Amino acid sequence: MKRQKVSSHVFAGTEGSVTLPTLQYYNYHGTVEPGWRSDLNAETLMAESGDTYVRQIEHFARVIRREEAPLVSGLDGVRTLQATLAVKDAAASGRTIVLSEQ
Numbered sequence: 001m002k003r004q005k006v007s008s009h010v011f012a013g014t015e016g017s018v019t020l021p022t023l024q025y026y027n028y029h030g031t032v033e034p035g036w037r038s039d040l041n042a043e044t045l046m047a048e049s050g051d052t053y054v055r056q057i058e059h060f061a062r063v064i065r066r067e068e069a070p071l072v073s074g075l076d077g078v079r080t081l082q083a084t085l086a087v088k089d090a091a092a093s094g095r096t097i098v099l100s101e102q
Contacts (some may be wrong), residue, residue, distance in 0.1 A: 023047060 007019035016027030023045040028034035030041070048055075061066045086097035 018045065 004021070007022045007024065009020040011018050016025060016029075018025050024042060025045050026041060026042050028038055031038040033060055052076055059068070059071065063070050072101070086099055089095075090097045
């Protein structure tokens, strides 16, 4: 599969951001106070190539055999589902949906 040379997706958070598929990672690591006037670090992350679905099911099989721990917890899955459903509900109702912090 050919990898594109331009970023089509940006995932941004309070600790940094990453672009896909170029895997550019931006962060303020080592900066006392992040902000417009602070140095922004940039690096290219490395990822193993391969079919992601095959790698995912292989990992799942190793977890079932208790050879390794899951990469994400059940709670992570629940929270992802809650956020996804909240987006759906907000879009359908036009209301703001507040999630609990539990």
